[in-house]
Amino acid sequence: MPILRVIDLDRRKPESCYLQDARRDVTSQFGEDGIIEKIFEIVPPANRWCVEYGAWDGVYLSNTYHLVHDLGWNGVLIEGDPAKFAELETNCAGLANAHPVQAVVGFDNGVDALDDVLAGTDCPHAPDLASIDVDGADYFLWQSMKAYRPRVVVIEFNPTVPNDVVFVQDRDLAVHQGASLAAMVELGKRKRYELVAVTNCNAFFVDEPLFPAFGIEDNSIDAMRANVTGRIFHGYDGTIYTKMRPLQWVGRGDTRPPIDVFQLLPPEERNWHDKLESQQTDSADGEDDD
Structure with a gap:
């Protein structure tokens, strides 16, 4: 984790x-x-x-x-x-x-x-x-x-x-x-x-x-004023991370959104661009060998 x-x-x-x-x-x-x-x-x-x-x-x-x-x-x-x-x-x-x-x-x-x-x-x-x-x-x-x-x-x-x-x-x-x-x-x-x-x-x-x-x-x-905490960012591979306080004023207990809620890309599409380029290069090399 x-x-x-x-x-x-x-x-x-x-x-x-x-x-x-x-x-x-x-x-x-x-x-x-x-x-x-x-x-x-x-x-x-x-x-x-x-x-x-x-x-x-x-x-x-x-x-x-x-x-x-x-x-x-x-x-x-x-x-x-x-x-x-x-x-x-x-x-x-x-x-x-x-x-x-x-x-x-x-x-x-x-x-x-x-x-x-x-x-x-x-x-x-x-x-x-x-x-x-x-x-x-x-x-x-x-x-x-x-x-x-x-x-x-x-x-x-x-x-x-x-x-x-x-x-x-x-x-x-x-x-x-x-x-x-x-x-x-x-x-x-x-x-x-x-x-x-x-x-x-x-x-x-x-x-x-x-x-x-x-x-x-x-x-x-x-x-x-002290700055409030609360951040959203993403990893190199497109995985989105969030750190937020619970929602206020809504009366529903702990409403901190889970990380999965913010994902814009499905897991299979979360790839670091260098990895993709490497895969594409390997694939091209394999085709040349044939």
């Missing part, structure tokens, strides 16, 4: 990812609450408004609950699922600074984009924070924001994709595949945002003029 293992690559620089030291959860999942607090220690809030799309019930894994419920920020909390929106309203009852909105946000400006939803609220055009977490089309929702420009953006990315892979799912809210961190960074650059922190599946971006305040000289992906 061949030997196959993947060496984890961790090129993070402590001085680049120091914001992760502030991680703590009130209702967030991977320490986002603490990082948000630290960010606004470095760049104080301008208006104390936040937006969360994919607010769910306003509590579970929320990146804005602490701001709205504990720190008194105004929050536009957008949720499309009717049952979860009912829970959101209940959890925000009596809070004048909480502004629940039931809406399924799309990508077409002038119709149903985030800009259009926010236009129906009192949210300023440069809210301090926007959190986008819809388990799929997050990339396109941020891309669609033009009239509104949050000072800080927290957005979910697909954590299974290696640092050097740009992946963006189809532009479809019904698809739940996500986008890679590299794709989010490219989008951020085009929108003039800079990466300042990364958790397991959330990236934190700040408006470009705010970035110098963080003193981060290298905010490249490898300096901010």
Whole structure:
């Protein structure tokens, strides 16, 4: 049996990812609450408004609950699922600074984009924070924001994709595949945002003029995040090998695909080209002898 293992690559620089030291959860999942607090220690809030799309019930894994419920920020909390929106309203009852909105946000400006939803609220055009977490089309929702420009953006990315892979799912809210961190960074650059922190599946971006305040000289992906393992390669003879983690979020136990699943060539066709050439030469020599 061949030997196959993947060496984890961790090129993070402590001085680049120091914001992760502030991680703590009130209702967030991977320490986002603490990082948000630290960010606004470095760049104080301008208006104390936040937006969360994919607010769910306003509590579970929320990146804005602490701001709205504990720190008194105004929050536009957008949720499309009717049952979860009912829970959101209940959890925000009596809070004048909480502004629940039931809406399924799309990508077409002038119709149903985030800009259009926010236009129906009192949210300023440069809210301090926007959190986008819809388990799929997050990339396109941020891309669609033009009239509104949050000072800080927290957005979910697909954590299974290696640092050097740009992946963006189809532009479809019904698809739940996500986008890679590299794709989010490219989008951020085009929108003039800079990466300042990364958790397991959330990236934190700040408006470009705010970035110098963080003193981060290298905010490249490898300096901010350890690369994930997962490789596919092939031998000289065409045999495909794979080393992957179990599939996440599908609820089926260990779903690491067996090597046989990836074979493009049947065993009899997996031959090293030099061996084939040698066989052809031997065959030709045999014919000459006849």
